[in-house]
Amino acid sequence: MKYAKLIVSFVLTIGLFFTLNTKLGSIPPIGKFLNPYSGIWQNESTESISGNVRIPGLKDKVTVHYDEQLIPHVFAQNESDLYKAQGYLTAKHRLWQLEFQTFAASGRLSEIIGEKALDYDRTERRRGMGYGADQAIAYMEKYDKETLGYIKDYADGVNAYISQLKPEDYPVEYKLLDYKPEAWTPKKTALLLMYMTKMLAGNDDDLEYTNALRLLGKDNFDLLFPDFFDITDPVIPKETDWSFIDVPQTPLPNSKAVLDTITETISKPNPDNGSNNWAVSGTKSATGNPILANDPHLGLNLPSIWFVMQLSTPNHNAFGATIPGALSVISGFNQYIAWGETNATRDVIDWYKVEFNEDRTKYKYDGQWKDVSIRVEDIKIRGKENYKDTVLYTHHGPVVYDKNFKSNMELAGYAMKWIGHEGGNNQKTFLELNKAKNYDDYVQALQYWNAPAQNFVFASTEGDIALWIQGKFPNKWEGQGKFLMDGSNPENDWQSYIPQQFNAHTKNPERGFVSSANQHPVDENYPYYVFNDGYETYRNRVINDYFNSKEKFSVEDFKKLHNNNYNLKASEIVPYMLKHMDISPLDEEEMSIYNAIKTWKFNNDIDEVGPSIFRQWYSKLHSLVWDELDIEDTALDTPFSYQTIYLLKNYGNHEFMDIKATKDKVETAKDLFLIAFRGAVSKLIEIKEEKGDYKWSTYKATYAGHLLQALPAFSRFDIPIGGDRNIVNATSENHGPSWRMIVEMSSPPKALGIYPGGQSGNPGSKYYDNFIDDWAAGKYHQLNFLQSNQATDAIISTQTLTPNN
Amino acid sequence: MKNILINFFATILVAFLLSFVLPWWSVMTAALVTSLFFPLKRAAVFFVPFLAILVFWGLYSFILSSGNDYTLAKRVATLLYLGGNPYMLMIVTGVIGGLAAGFTAIFGKQFAALSIKKR
Numbered sequence: 001m002k003y004a005k006l007i008v009s010f011v012l013t014i015g016l017f018f019t020l021n022t023k024l025g026s027i028p029p030i031g032k033f034l035n036p037y038s039g040i041w042q043n044e045s046t047e048s049i050s051g052n053v054r055i056p057g058l059k060d061k062v063t064v065h066y067d068e069q070l071i072p073h074v075f076a077q078n079e080s081d082l083y084k085a086q087g088y089l090t091a092k093h094r095l096w097q098l099e100f101q102t103f104a105a106s107g108r109l110s111e112i113i114g115e116k117a118l119d120y121d122r123t124e125r126r127r128g129m130g131y132g133a134d135q136a137i138a139y140m141e142k143y144d145k146e147t148l149g150y151i152k153d154y155a156d157g158v159n160a161y162i163s164q165l166k167p168e169d170y171p172v173e174y175k176l177l178d179y180k181p182e183a184w185t186p187k188k189t190a191l192l193l194m195y196m197t198k199m200l201a202g203n204d205d206d207l208e209y210t211n212a213l214r215l216l217g218k219d220n221f222d223l224l225f226p227d228f229f230d231i232t233d234p235v236i237p238k239e240t241d242w243s244f245i246d247v248p249q250t251p252l253p254n255s256k257a258v259l260d261t262i263t264e265t266i267s268k269p270n271p272d273n274g275s276n277n278w279a280v281s282g283t284k285s286a287t288g289n290p291i292l293a294n295d296p297h298l299g300l301n302l303p304s305i306w307f308v309m310q311l312s313t314p315n316h317n318a319f320g321a322t323i324p325g326a327l328s329v330i331s332g333f334n335q336y337i338a339w340g341e342t343n344a345t346r347d348v349i350d351w352y353k354v355e356f357n358e359d360r361t362k363y364k365y366d367g368q369w370k371d372v373s374i375r376v377e378d379i380k381i382r383g384k385e386n387y388k389d390t391v392l393y394t395h396h397g398p399v400v401y402d403k404n405f406k407s408n409m410e411l412a413g414y415a416m417k418w419i420g421h422e423g424g425n426n427q428k429t430f431l432e433l434n435k436a437k438n439y440d441d442y443v444q445a446l447q448y449w450n451a452p453a454q455n456f457v458f459a460s461t462e463g464d465i466a467l468w469i470q471g472k473f474p475n476k477w478e479g480q481g482k483f484l485m486d487g488s489n490p491e492n493d494w495q496s497y498i499p500q501q502f503n504a505h506t507k508n509p510e511r512g513f514v515s516s517a518n519q520h521p522v523d524e525n526y527p528y529y530v531f532n533d534g535y536e537t538y539r540n541r542v543i544n545d546y547f548n549s550k551e552k553f554s555v556e557d558f559k560k561l562h563n564n565n566y567n568l569k570a571s572e573i574v575p576y577m578l579k580h581m582d583i584s585p586l587d588e589e590e591m592s593i594y595n596a597i598k599t600w601k602f603n604n605d606i607d608e609v610g611p612s613i614f615r616q617w618y619s620k621l622h623s624l625v626w627d628e629l630d631i632e633d634t635a636l637d638t639p640f641s642y643q644t645i646y647l648l649k650n651y652g653n654h655e656f657m658d659i660k661a662t663k664d665k666v667e668t669a670k671d672l673f674l675i676a677f678r679g680a681v682s683k684l685i686e687i688k689e690e691k692g693d694y695k696w697s698t699y700k701a702t703y704a705g706h707l708l709q710a711l712p713a714f715s716r717f718d719i720p721i722g723g724d725r726n727i728v729n730a731t732s733e734n735h736g737p738s739w740r741m742i743v744e745m746s747s748p749p750k751a752l753g754i755y756p757g758g759q760s761g762n763p764g765s766k767y768y769d770n771f772i773d774d775w776a777a778g779k780y781h782q783l784n785f786l787q788s789n790q791a792t793d794a795i796i797s798t799q800t801l802t803p804n805n
Numbered sequence: 806m807k808n809i810l811i812n813f814f815a816t817i818l819v820a821f822l823l824s825f826v827l828p829w830w831s832v833m834t835a836a837l838v839t840s841l842f843f844p845l846k847r848a849a850v851f852f853v854p855f856l857a858i859l860v861f862w863g864l865y866s867f868i869l870s871s872g873n874d875y876t877l878a879k880r881v882a883t884l885l886y887l888g889g890n891p892y893m894l895m896i897v898t899g900v901i902g903g904l905a906a907g908f909t910a911i912f913g914k915q916f917a918a919l920s921i922k923k924r
Contacts, residue, residue: 009912035829713884763876
């Protein structure tokens with residue numbers, strides 16, 4: 001009996017130990033997790049920002065002043081120390097995010113969260129994320145050891161922080177997921193830059209368009225997906241003279257699209273990823289100094305994608321938003337210039353069908369067989385055997401789709417040609433911009449930039465404003481890369497690149513301002529092939545109309561524009577629908593909603609109901625119009641909003657308006673307005689029953705979600721902010737202005753900035769999400785631009801990083 | 806009663822000392838040690854170390870958290886479906902530690918009983 005008791009109590013004790021020490025599904029190892037000495041209770045604190053910290057490898061002392069926003073103002077004696085300090089401080093405040101983002105970039109999430117991430121990981125690896133990062137490192141090894149040296153300094157800084165950590169110091173998410181940080185490497189910076197490239201230049205519709213062309217025929221395809229809309233207000237003003245360009249567009253070969261049936265395609269980045277930027281010249285500015293603004297629209301996450309810093313050495317002094325993992329300031333200013341980016345998109349991904357020999361070791365090219373090379377992707381999966389995925393590579397790039405992945409072609413596949421694989425030197429552009437003093441320095445800095453193509457806005461204290469559309473762009477023949485191409489025909493390869501000096505740009509244009517909002521970069525007169533790559537058509541017109549509306553603009557005007565909620569898209573279709581819809585069948589409830597939207601002035605403000613009615617009405621309408629494009633097991637995209645609205649107004653009786661499901665009736669646009677409206681009303685009533693009302697703020701319920709599947713505990717919900725996609729204040733549910741900056745080019749520049757998050761990545765810190773309320777209210781924080789290594793009144797604490805000798 | 810108090814405070818003291826060198830199962834080790842040196846009877850075998858660690862972990866987590874406005878405790882209490890109540894999280898923390906300690910003490914008691922018998 002005694003033995004039985006002993007065994008039973010022993011088994012119970014051991015069982016309890018394992019239960020509390022092991023991660024079970026998504027439940028953390030609860031004993032470890034809640035232990036006050038090493039678990040999450042140890043994260044219940046705010047970062048220490050004073051005293052001395054020893055950092056191995058520093059050449060000299062580095063001073064870090066913190067202001068009340070927890071923005072570090074870093075004063076180093078040389079660049080090597082500066083980037084060490086940047087790595088160290090980024091790790092200190094954002095370690096988990098820093099590492100998690102690069103795990104996501106390289107397709108290693110299964111290692112942390114198990115098999116459910118395998119499909120995602122395989123996609124990222126087949127997309128060639130790791131391959132692209134390797135190419136970038138190889139390029140720097142060969143051509144730019146200096147930049148690589150700074151990237152190594154940054155890595156040393158991150159590792160200096162990691163090596164000081166004891167398990168109880170690990171950020172909360174490590175404890176939650178029960179793993180620990182690994183050493184940071186230069187390749188991780190390259191991966192982070194690939195991640196940016198994917199986010200902003202990872203979108204294409206070639207395969208969807210191929211299906212559409214096959215199903216609809218050329219005439220209908222061109223009607224639905226035109227290269228240019230009937231209006232353009234391009235990034236580079238229409239009147240620009242292109243006569244200096246003396247390298248012609250690639251001549252048209254005799255090439256036919258490959259009209260395969262493609263069932264599914266890999267996941268794409270959020271099509272809303274975009275931004276606004278603009279600058280006015282001194283003559284258009286209320287103070288006589290140029291003013292510049294930037295607001296990148298990205299997913300609203302916690303921790304935020306941005307981390308704000310001031311980074312200075314005796315030779316330069318830069319301030320602005322940095323991205324954890326990348327060196328220097330990305331969107332910001334120094335004592336002489338300011339710069340910001342918006343996405344330029346452009347079609348830099350093309351697809352080629354390749355045919356293999358019997359054992360898939362060779363592929364057909366130019367009438368011969370070329371060797372396939374192989375990259376084995378060894379994917380670690382938590383709690384399981386590794387998964388090995390063999391990816392075949394051709395001279396085009398990786399064969400993403402083949403019999404092992406989203407396709408059933410035994411001896412063929414689709415290879416991806418992507419600028420992201422070209423091994424560029426993007427980091428150098430930012431290092432140089434941080435040090436630039438004038439227009440020439442800015443142009444010099446841009447030449448290193450390959451991808452993702454960006455509209456780099458610029459303003460200087462000398463009074464110049466400019467905007468370059470910079471990226472490495474293939475010089476394509478007319479129509480190249482719109483559809484799947486035959487990979488065995490050399491004429492389909494990218495023949496050459498547009499010389500950098502012929503990239504579209506404008507300096508001090510006559511109109512006195514430059515602006516970009518992801519619209520068409522140029523009009524038809526630009527001598528190279530540029531087709532519609534999902535260009536935005538509303539924000540840019542609101543912005544340009546605003547700057548054409550009066551003579552002078554102040555910083556206050558800039559704030560108003562950032563927070564402008566005017567819904568141009570709605571204003572171009574709602575009146576038309578109200579006018580042409582048959583309202584005789586509407587009942588009382590429907591009539592009251594009809595009247596509500598009739599009085600709406602097209603502002604997406606938080607207390608309005610108009611935006612919610614419009615959102616419902618338009619989305620129902622959109623699916624009714626494009627029911628023809630909703631085909632099972634066929635990858636298809638629907639036309640862009642602008643063209644959809646254009647067709648509704650000008651082709652109301654087109655066959656596309658007919659609802660295919662109703663066999664006995666032929667609907668027109670007019671009928672669709674009514675059907676969609678009634679559908680919208682019933683949905684709105686549902687929402688009202690569930691949430692009490694459908695005011696815009698209730699309907700949209702903007703939230704900033706924690707990077708880990710928006711864990712409610714670490715996220716912020718129901719943020720009261722207006723706007724929507726296609727609006728200058730581009731805040732939709734979980735996407736929008738991830739950083740808002742306004743810089744006036746006085747000497748030194750004066751700047752405002754804010755983002756929807758906080759400087760700390762620790763959910764236990766009061767600096768975790770403390771900017772959100774001000775951001776939602778359209779407020780800004782003064783950026784305290786220190787001119788020397790002297791703490792001003794704005795500084796709350798100073799920390800010194802000292803060499804370890 | 807005296808034994809109970811001695812076991813209670815000894816468990817806290819040993820757990821406190823061991824927490825600097827051992828991971829979370831320091832509380833199990835502490836309960837094992839005190840169950841061998843300060844043996845108890847019947848239900849007290851389990852409940853005294855259970856309460857000792859409940860108080861020890863609960864109190865320490867309160868001290869850590871109250872200095873920071875319970876910022877993280879509220880969030881984790883949401884994460885673990887405790888309605889965002891930081892005090893509930895402290896109690897759960899104490900109970901988890903207490904259970905581990907209590908069961909280990911039962912095992913210690915049985916172990917001691919057996920070895921005494923052998924003599």
